[in-house]
Amino acid sequence: MAKGRVIIEAERCKECSLCVNACPFGVLRISSSINSRGFHPAEAAHPEKCTGCRLCAIMCPDVVITVERAS
Ligand code: SF4
Ligand code: SF4
Numbered sequence: 001m002a003k004g005r006v007i008i009e010a011e012r013c014k015e016c017s018l019c020v021n022a023c024p025f026g027v028l029r030i031s032s033s034i035n036s037r038g039f040h041p042a043e044a045a046h047p048e049k050c051t052g053c054r055l056c057a058i059m060c061p062d063v064v065i066t067v068e069r070a071s
Contacts, residue, residue: 003050005067006056015042024053025049025051
């Protein structure tokens with residue numbers, strides 16, 4: 001079971017990919033969907049691999065990502 005869970009506010013994402021590149025475990029990717037601002041938001045492609053390390057949330061310049069840690 002994943003140790004963490006990422007919550008991404010897709011409407012606020014600007015597709016900069018910093019979170020995708022920051023994740024050491026390849027959890028995130030840029031999705032094929034488009035938000036109302038015309039960007040492809042980040043999404044968790046492999047949520048089962050998330051460790052809850054929060055690197056993605058720290059890297060996001062717009063604080064779009066929240067990470068919940070499994071207890
Ligand atoms: S919390 Fe860590 S493991 Fe989970 S998606 Fe973010 S960077 Fe990757
Ligand atoms: S770092 Fe933030 S704004 Fe950039 S792609 Fe990831 S969630 Fe979107």
